Amino acid sequence: xxxxxxxxxxxxxxxxxxxxxxxxxxxxxxxxxxxxxxxxxxxxxxxxxxxxxxxxxxxxxxxxxxxxxxxxxxxxxxxxxxxxxxxxxxxxxxxxxxxxxxxxxxxxxxxxxxxxxxxxxxxxxxxxxxxxxxxxxxxxxxxxxxxxxxxxxxxxxxxxxxxxxxxxxxxxxxxxxxxxxxxxxxxxxxxxxxx
Amino acid sequence: xxxxxxxxxxxxxxxxxxxxxxxxxxxxxxxxxxxxxxxxxxxxxxxxxxxxxxxxxxxxxxxxxxxxxxxxxxxxxxxxxxxxxxxxxxxxxxxxxxxxxxxxxxxxxxxxxxxxxxxxxxxxxxxxxxxxxxxxxxxxxxxxxxxxxxxxxxxxxxxxxxxxxxxxxxxxxxxxxxxxxxxxxxxxxxxxxxxxxxxxxxxxxxxxxxxxxxxxxxxxxxxxxxxxxxxxxxxxxxxxxxxxxxxxxxxxxxxxxxxxxxxxxxxxxxxxxxxxxxxxxxxxxxxxxxxxxxxxxxxxxxxxxxxxxxxxxxxxxx
Numbered sequence: 071x072x073x074x075x076x077x078x079x080x081x082x083x084x085x086x087x088x089x090x091x092x093x094x095x096x097x098x099x100x101x102x103x104x105x106x107x108x109x110x111x112x113x114x115x116x117x118x119x120x121x122x123x124x125x126x127x128x129x130x131x132x133x134x135x136x137x138x139x140x141x142x143x144x145x146x147x148x149x150x151x152x153x154x155x156x157x158x159x160x161x162x163x164x165x166x167x168x169x170x171x172x173x174x175x176x177x178x179x180x181x182x183x184x185x186x187x188x189x190x191x192x193x194x195x196x197x198x199x200x201x202x203x204x205x206x207x208x209x210x211x212x213x214x215x216x217x218x219x220x221x222x223x224x225x226x227x228x229x230x231x232x233x234x235x236x237x238x239x240x241x242x243x244x245x246x247x248x249x250x251x252x253x254x255x256x257x258x259x260x261x262x263x264x265x
Numbered sequence: 266x267x268x269x270x271x272x273x274x275x276x277x278x279x280x281x282x283x284x285x286x287x288x289x290x291x292x293x294x295x296x297x298x299x300x301x302x303x304x305x306x307x308x309x310x311x312x313x314x315x316x317x318x319x320x321x322x323x324x325x326x327x328x329x330x331x332x333x334x335x336x337x338x339x340x341x342x343x344x345x346x347x348x349x350x351x352x353x354x355x356x357x358x359x360x361x362x363x364x365x366x367x368x369x370x371x372x373x374x375x376x377x378x379x380x381x382x383x384x385x386x387x388x389x390x391x392x393x394x395x396x397x398x399x400x401x402x403x404x405x406x407x408x409x410x411x412x413x414x415x416x417x418x419x420x421x422x423x424x425x426x427x428x429x430x431x432x433x434x435x436x437x438x439x440x441x442x443x444x445x446x447x448x449x450x451x452x453x454x455x456x457x458x459x460x461x462x463x464x465x466x467x468x469x470x471x472x473x474x475x476x477x478x479x480x481x482x483x484x485x486x487x488x489x490x491x492x493x494x495x496x497x498x499x500x501x502x503x504x505x506x507x508x509x510x511x512x513x514x515x516x517x518x519x520x521x522x523x524x525x526x527x528x529x530x531x532x533x534x535x536x537x538x539x540x541x542x543x544x545x546x547x548x549x550x551x552x553x554x555x556x557x558x559x560x561x562x563x564x565x566x567x568x569x570x571x572x573x574x575x576x577x578x579x580x581x582x583x
Contacts (some may be wrong), residue, residue, distance in 0.1 A: 090475065162454065163452045164450075165454060187455015189378075
């Protein structure tokens, strides 16, 4: 059940800077760039890197270094995303945006990039870390974070939900549908698939 | 792909904008309204000059919301293959012509956060269709029109209705005085660039934008044909079992059509790929914007609307 053969399931590749790009900004959900997020032979120095320390004591970024090799550390993911929105709003054509981290982080970054006008050709993502899913109950529209099982109970409407591979880039979430719609009460056992 | 039955259009009026530029306004010959054209769309006119039949594509310059008339602007080209000279010299108000319904190979990107329009010379024509659409959408845009000396004033007049409060500039000083790299490097994320004009201008915009990191999907160009003629040659249509002579001022496609073969075509400007035909034998002088450099080097395909033989004969799988 882990590969449902659904085409919207995103595929990821290790990141390499696009040779067509003029400037490369890599945002990472973590304190440093995971080696497995980068293609062979690519080093973090090819990018301007933004990381998330998940602590309050972060070094202040001296000057606003906006060049390859510069590293800027943020307290938390919302802190990084807020700065990313401001940065993209004043960027010019030629920028490429890359993200490494769990899927939720990648697709939230994708949404910020798309709203700023970046196309798919100008962004690339590497999935590293947790496999847990953000899911969207298609019946009541409740969004749940960190789902690791094939079947779960909707926090909004209580429906037993099957977590599909069907992925919405707009919502950055997997679609979840009522599993016992045809035979009420017939709910298969949940499998731990996405931990 | 065809665009349905042809429209019959009557010439309402003809306005001379400059010695070599005329605006033709058409109305439906049988009354009613035209279909709503796409912004940046073009129409194909069938021009019958005696026994000779020419099919030429022209961008619409009237607003996409205008359905009572379709306007085109035609430049009289010195080395005209016949179409522009026929329109300038022989077509009169009241004449009825055949026109294919408008199609667009030059659409505005719905997701663009800004539209950068660059026209060169008569490449202003699709821009004149874009402007009312962009205004109506409330979209952010900027237009730069390049003009040869005496035409700058004509283009200023054509753009004047849209100019209030907008970034619209006519550059009369030629390409050297136009800072293309500066313009392209200061555009915000999410900008799409649209260029129509001579090949040298379109290549310069594509090359400069690409070097500055613009992705291919945000660079849009519209070729206005300019197929030009060349040495005559013989085309052998193997499947149809016929041979046609392609004259100096005739395109391969026109010669095929004159022989009664219903060959595929759409833009007649080497842009859309519709007329792509397999080559069995002979060398091709590629003049289109559709095939990749590798495909052109491969020599197995030809765009009949603009490309010719580089030799006395060409054998086609048609």
